[in-house]
Amino acid sequence: MRVSKFLLATVRETPADAETVSHKLMLRAGMIRKLAAGVYSWLPLGLRVLRKVETIVREEMNRADAQEVLMPAVQPAELWQESGRWDQYGPELLRLKDRHQRNFCIGPTHEEIITDLIRHEIKSYRQLPANFYQIQMKFRDEVRPRFGVMRAREFLMKDAYSFHASEASLKETYQVMHATYTRIFERTGLAFRPVAADTGAIGGAVSHEFQVLADSGEDAIAYCPDSDYAANVEIAEALAPVQPRAKPNQNMEKVSTPGKTTCQEVAQLLGLPLERTVKAVAVVHKHELYLLLLRGDHTLNEIKTKKILGEFRLATEEEITNLVGCRPGYIGPTMLHPQPHKHFSKPASAIHLIVDRTVAQMSDFVCGANEVGFHLTGVNFGRDVLEPEKIADIRNVVVGDPSPDGKGRLDIRRGIEVGHIFQLGTKYSAAMQATVLDEAGKAVIMPMGCYGIGVSRVVAAAIEQNHDDNGIVWPDAIAPFHLALVPIGYAKSEAVRAAVDKLYTDLTAAGFEVLLDDRDERPGVIFADMDLIGIPHRLVIGEKGLAKSVAEYKGRRDKQPTEIPLADVIGEMRNKMK
């Protein structure tokens, strides 16, 4: 491709409304343009990358015997009513009426449509397992779309749905999809991890996310460097300490902590390690107050807590003050005491306690005294607080925690979720009565799997992972062009023009995707543009080099250029791209 025939829409200024690196660089490189909040046009440069990701996804899905279909974007309400999601799905489901005032939505996902299709088309276990996928624009009416195509309203997704005659078959296909996703992301050239994950609103029992590793990622991934354990911190298990709880060694004392409402502040005031403090998080579940006890340096994991407690919310200051008799910042569990004690008079009312595994093993700890301006030290279960009835894993793991697989200690990295696979089970097939006849001729509900990849998000994630101060640094596999061919003096030098045109023809014939910058611009401008748009390899041809029969080569990450004999260019480029 010659730049003279290509919409190279690079921009020098950093766009004001872009928050993330990938959003800024996609705008500056001229990959995308915003049409409305969360709605983007893909310019030729961006679309080339998007299509490369799409092609890798398609090839690997086909290799895994998944069958490509294409379902409508505009979907009738009836099927969503049948599954129950017409009412459950919030305003993210973009609803509309057609000219005859019939209800439709723009599909944010296609479980209903594929389940309806397959319940009509597949009648026998002999036709199973079957796995169907599509690559298609979806729409989710996010309340706050942001980060460019990372969290857009209209986005390109690969969604796949598998149907089975048994749970065992579902598990088998799930493993095939796990391996397929691994191959897909390996082929993109990105650093990624499959991690165990929460199934969330989609439902089902088992799921894995595929996370592109990037410091800017919204997700935290706990993994064990010494094993293949990896899970989203949302679900990574914090094991119970193996050491038994130490005997009480201190008397409980009330200490004055005026104005100190956080564990950090209290620990600092008292000259104690933060690990000796316990915080009480007050939440409400079914109109009752729960105190969740966490070590001072730990944070609450809402997903784990929800699995134990069901839906809950943080208690308001008023609720806490009413029930505990003290405002937040100084509350603690000692109202649930084994016997009357001088430091607390108010009896335990309708307050429940859930104690994190780590806290349950602590002794002589520090906690709020349920009196403004005071904390307690030397607090112990059994003596000062009732032995916890409910001990559970309700905290986020931290670096150094033992790996749940027992093979080492956890580390944590940030990631961007680009894929998610689910063992859905019968959530949709049961609601929509999608059955097949089994070997005995009996109608059985088909277990289903579903498997998504945010194709447009992969593009943004690739940039979050691969960029420097000069712009994007594409991996070869998804670069919009493999190499930039930069003539010095294309308009002026006959020799340069001839050499560059020949090289362009030869490289293109050899299968390279070449961007020949034939603009009449200064080399500095061209180099800056080629760096900004992230072309991984660059060849410069000038009269000086031609005199020596060499081209100047620079990889996008190289500090300095090197010389390549013109005669060796194609072979050398092949080597560099493996």
Place this chain on the structure above:
Amino acid sequence: MRVSKFLLATVRETPADAETVSHKLMLRAGMIRKLAAGVYSWLPLGLRVLRKVETIVREEMNRADAQEVLMPAVQPAELWQESGRWDQYGPELLRLKDRHQRNFCIGPTHEEIITDLIRHEIKSYRQLPANFYQIQMKFRDEVRPRFGVMRAREFLMKDAYSFHASEASLKETYQVMHATYTRIFERTGLAFRPVAADTGAIGGAVSHEFQVLADSGEDAIAYCPDSDYAANVEIAEALAPVQPRAKPNQNMEKVSTPGKTTCQEVAQLLGLPLERTVKAVAVVHKHELYLLLLRGDHTLNEIKTKKILGEFRLATEEEITNLVGCRPGYIGPTMLHPQPHKHFSKPASAIHLIVDRTVAQMSDFVCGANEVGFHLTGVNFGRDVLEPEKIADIRNVVVGDPSPDGKGRLDIRRGIEVGHIFQLGTKYSAAMQATVLDEAGKAVIMPMGCYGIGVSRVVAAAIEQNHDDNGIVWPDAIAPFHLALVPIGYAKSEAVRAAVDKLYTDLTAAGFEVLLDDRDERPGVIFADMDLIGIPHRLVIGEKGLAKSVAEYKGRRDKQPTEIPLADVIGEMRNKMK
């Protein structure tokens, strides 16, 4: 592909609600399934064909230096308001509100979006011409979607938009697109014609349709077998007769024609050729009545008439009776007479006459007497009717009319519009102020072209053109599979299975797309399915043939199979597919 891993969803019964051959066959072959009125899912078989058409389109657009982009399906109202189409476009524009109650529509076309994009990205004539295309699902909320994907609401379209610094440049790119479309449809293997066409609601001065020839087509195409003239009958010019009008030879006579209200009936009653009769079509334009005079065997061309007259509608019976003094069926132009005459007393009031070129040359003709139950014979202009002030081409051409290029006589065939290219001019760029700086540094409005292909419609059109009683007959280039490999006794015969598996591997390695029917079905069932889904080539392997080392070959259009030595199969198949 093995049928055991493929959703072959053939259906024996003809679907009740399908009217056209292509709709029936696409349902029966398991290519598509209806989700809602005019909204279809593409099953794996159908999608393979759709993707083949899409690939041909993409390759040829790229070859023509068009740049692929991808614009949003969900579009904000503001740009449509700017172009004026938010109000002009009827209920076919599917409108909706997002969660913040902002107005959007689902794009039926993208002139507004691309014009907005380009007015921001392209600033100088040096960046022009530039041509951008996308291949994308569109939505038009047709009042009566029908014929399956032929006139669906959601459909796959390739739309392209070119931008220019001059009209001359637009004309040049238009010619490139004309040639590109010709290559695209040649590559599909379909019989088609580019025809001059009306620009309709899209606007612009010049346009051509690309019509796939099929007897069931909705469009009539006039073409000259002796030249390359071809035009949609909507605009094909009916030349004025070269012979001068003959002198009057008869006296005007009133004849009784009770109950005969059509020219056919009157001609038959009088024993005269239909070509001697003249019919008057009464229409209303700006509250005034116009009589349009056509020869009895000709039909009114509304598009031509609209160009001459502006918007008009047929007059109601009441309007005709009031103004002409006679009800329809017996009206004629003689109220516009040169002098008083015994046969008509009512003077010409606010009635206007537009006379078709053919009628203007007629003498001694038959027309209505403006009196129920009577016609006039021997009517002549100048004597009985005022010489026409307005003579125009307002009729549809018929077979045998002289070709407008003067090179022979017209024939007429039916066609299905699958592509349409337009010289838009500045309709959108002027409304939206899309300018560039010209060589003199002056802002000029960019002339635009636009170029559409109904990708999903091509699939249906291909079937309308290529089918027989047994099903679809795909051209090689867009067949879902090149060949069907049919084993006789795959489940039972070790030898058959080994030979077929080897052939499958070899053919696939040689680049053929093979559908191996490994089902345990009777050969008759398999043959019927392979014929129905239209696979162009079929190879049958059975024990009998293996004994002779031959495969049985049958082309989809062949009456009888022939034998091919197994060793020659790949070479022979290459020959058959050229």
